[in-house]
Amino acid sequence: MGNLMNSSSRSGSPSDSNTLKRFFKKTPIRTILLCGLNHSGKTTLLCNLTSDLIDSVGDDVEQVSTCPTVGVSLVEINQRTSNRVKWRVWDMSGQGRFRNLWGYYSGHVQGLVYVVDVTDSDRIGVSRDELQMLLDQPRVKESRMPILLFANKADMSNMDDERGGVDQTKSKSLSLDNIRLAFGVDSLSQHHKIKVLSSSGLTGTGVAEGFGWLSEAIRTSEKAPFRRVATN
Numbered sequence: 001m002g003n004l005m006n007s008s009s010r011s012g013s014p015s016d017s018n019t020l021k022r023f024f025k026k027t028p029i030r031t032i033l034l035c036g037l038n039h040s041g042k043t044t045l046l047c048n049l050t051s052d053l054i055d056s057v058g059d060d061v062e063q064v065s066t067c068p069t070v071g072v073s074l075v076e077i078n079q080r081t082s083n084r085v086k087w088r089v090w091d092m093s094g095q096g097r098f099r100n101l102w103g104y105y106s107g108h109v110q111g112l113v114y115v116v117d118v119t120d121s122d123r124i125g126v127s128r129d130e131l132q133m134l135l136d137q138p139r140v141k142e143s144r145m146p147i148l149l150f151a152n153k154a155d156m157s158n159m160d161d162e163r164g165g166v167d168q169t170k171s172k173s174l175s176l177d178n179i180r181l182a183f184g185v186d187s188l189s190q191h192h193k194i195k196v197l198s199s200s201g202l203t204g205t206g207v208a209e210g211f212g213w214l215s216e217a218i219r220t221s222e223k224a225p226f227r228r229v230a231t232n
């Protein structure tokens with residue numbers, strides 16, 4: 001450390017001073033809540049985020065195996081890219097008996113990641129109601145925290161198979177438009193910055209982009225809290 005200081009003060013060039021600034025700059029901490037129905041893929045997405053950020057995934061898709069989360073699990077991730085961020089994630093269980101915990105943990109977070117399984121069209125209404133209940137919590141309402149809504153399991157979504165036919169098991173999956181409509185995203189965007197993004201915890205699609213957006217949305221809303229856009 002002493003050497004670093006001495007050599008910098010001797011040369012005194014702007015690049016030395018930038019290096020020092022970066023060295024001493026505190027890594028911002030982003031505390032977020034990760035919610036969504038059971039089996040939607042929250043923990044898998046988080047595992048993928050971890051492996052993505054430590055650059056351990058090559059071209060091969062890594063097999064991630066998860067167990068249903070019991071209650072809540074706190075995961076801390078140091079993002080080591082140019083925009084360093086420390087993520088502190090409350091990974092909530094989506095099982096019915098634990099969903100009442102979401103509200104308890106929502107008070108001291110800066111953002112929300114909400115995960116929807118695009119293959120689970122039968123429970124889309126339940127998922128929407130649970131999100132609405134969370135957003136109705138006074139502290140969530142007041143904070144107007146940014147929301148990242150992952151339309152997850154995109155690897156299983158509506159696509160023609162290689163032979164040009166439509167796979168019937170995939171044809172039931174929800175499109176981004178279905179999800180925007182079902183969750184009333186236009187209306188939610190009056191109160192929160194919100195992004196709806198296709199994702200896959202298995203292939204990593206959307207994970208880096210989504211968390212990058214959330215980090216920036218939190219940074220800007222701390223500088224200038226979100227205000228409702230006037231509509232006449």
Ligand SMILES: Nc1nc2c(ncn2[C@@H]2O[C@H](COP(=O)(O)OP(=O)(O)OP(=O)(O)O)[C@@H](O)[C@H]2O)c(=O)[nH]1
Nearest residue numbers: 038039040041042043044066068069094153200201
């Ligand atoms: N095909 C596919 N399967 C996925 C994806 N994400 C998760 N899964 C599978 O879905 C199952 C549930 O994943 P989890 O990550 O444990 O789900 P969770 O939302 O954390 O569930 P709870 O902890 O019970 O709330 C596992 O078998 C995963 O392998 C995905 O993007 N694509």
Ligand SMILES: [Mg+2]
Nearest residue numbers: 042043068069
């Ligand atoms: Mg889980």
